[in-house]
Amino acid sequence: MQKEKLLMIPGPSPVHPRIINSLSLPTVSHVSPVLVEELKEALANLKKIVFCEKGEPFIVAGAGTLAMEMAILNTVGKEESFLVLSQGFFGERMDQIARSFGLDCDIIECEWGKAVLPEELEQKLSEKEYAAVTATHVDTCTGACAPVKDYAEVLKKHDVLYIIDGVCATGGIEERIDDWEVDVVLTAAQKCFGAPPGLSILVLSEKAVDKRRSMEKIPAYYSDVLRWLPIMKDPSKYFSTPCVNEIRAFYESTRIILEEGIERRFLRHERVAKAIRAALVELGFSLFTQEPFLADTLSVVKYPEGVEDKSFRSTYYENGIVVAGGLGETAGKVFRMGHMGNLSISQVYFALNALERTLSTLGYKFEAGSGLKAAKVILGE
Numbered sequence: 001m002q003k004e005k006l007l008m009i010p011g012p013s014p015v016h017p018r019i020i021n022s023l024s025l026p027t028v029s030h031v032s033p034v035l036v037e038e039l040k041e042a043l044a045n046l047k048k049i050v051f052c053e054k055g056e057p058f059i060v061a062g063a064g065t066l067a068m069e070m071a072i073l074n075t076v077g078k079e080e081s082f083l084v085l086s087q088g089f090f091g092e093r094m095d096q097i098a099r100s101f102g103l104d105c106d107i108i109e110c111e112w113g114k115a116v117l118p119e120e121l122e123q124k125l126s127e128k129e130y131a132a133v134t135a136t137h138v139d140t141c142t143g144a145c146a147p148v149k150d151y152a153e154v155l156k157k158h159d160v161l162y163i164i165d166g167v168c169a170t171g172g173i174e175e176r177i178d179d180w181e182v183d184v185v186l187t188a189a190q191k192c193f194g195a196p197p198g199l200s201i202l203v204l205s206e207k208a209v210d211k212r213r214s215m216e217k218i219p220a221y222y223s224d225v226l227r228w229l230p231i232m233k234d235p236s237k238y239f240s241t242p243c244v245n246e247i248r249a250f251y252e253s254t255r256i257i258l259e260e261g262i263e264r265r266f267l268r269h270e271r272v273a274k275a276i277r278a279a280l281v282e283l284g285f286s287l288f289t290q291e292p293f294l295a296d297t298l299s300v301v302k303y304p305e306g307v308e309d310k311s312f313r314s315t316y317y318e319n320g321i322v323v324a325g326g327l328g329e330t331a332g333k334v335f336r337m338g339h340m341g342n343l344s345i346s347q348v349y350f351a352l353n354a355l356e357r358t359l360s361t362l363g364y365k366f367e368a369g370s371g372l373k374a375a376k377v378i379l380g381e
């Protein structure tokens, strides 16, 4: 058997043994009391994680992209428009989803490594009426984190639904549905929840559900939240067979989050991100993402002179760590390192050790142990 590698890609993130073990629980009937109870609790926990009291949570077989599609189709009608705030790859995907369904959509883009500013949003809202605005919290391609709370302040002044693509953030970076008046947070199981891929996850505000109710017909069947709502309220009902084992694993992942404490989890993400970056910079790497937009969940890192992308990533892999290459214009120039979900501090040290070993193998000159030392200053362990 191949030795297991530590996944430090921008998702899936490392799956905690407790979650892996829960995957081996029996495949019970989807309407059995066991599953009904676990799904109910998973839904309740999910609401706690996004600080939502009154909204409606949804857990549906799929992935982040299906959750994006569901968010749009259930809130934007044929005669309406929505606005995408895009800082990279996944904002563009929102735009493509709109096109696929013939929905009218405008997009504000920005230079890669930055995010759209709240003033630009304000300006656009004064020019045209939108049914919804979508923002990517963290773009997995550029490592840029959007000022989603500042957007919320702008949007509170307008009658428009606020949709956050939290696929690379929810459960790792703060998102508050009630306080910020967010209408949809969408995500997937495999990023900051640290569960295996396979679930589309959404929490809708009451306002968003009302909006869906006000639309007579939408171009969706499986993705129609009104078909799922009765199941989420009472999981002993049937609409379409849920992925029983994946739900049991996701339930375990929400328990781990609440045991750690949501606020503490956010803080851990922040500290780990700072420590990893301090080590990388100490070793001569630099960050692709602009300083004010650095995300706590992943880093997009530029190589120093003399370190070549392919040999770096393959040697790092041999040393136990999987990182991802750059996409589009950044291909060959950067690597992307995820540090989200249930990544432990000892795994961070393991990864930094492996990084120094990798650089030595590649013949790169640096002071041995200096990266680790820089990380230790921040982690204090």
Ligand SMILES: *Cc1c(COP(=O)(O)O)cnc(C)c1O
Pocket (backbone or CB within 6 Å): 011, 063, 064, 065, 066, 090, 136, 137, 138, 139, 140, 165, 166, 167, 168, 188
């Ligand atoms: C990963 C990701 C997605 C897509 O999720 P899939 O599960 O791969 O469909 C969407 N948005 C963001 C911000 C992501 O990071």
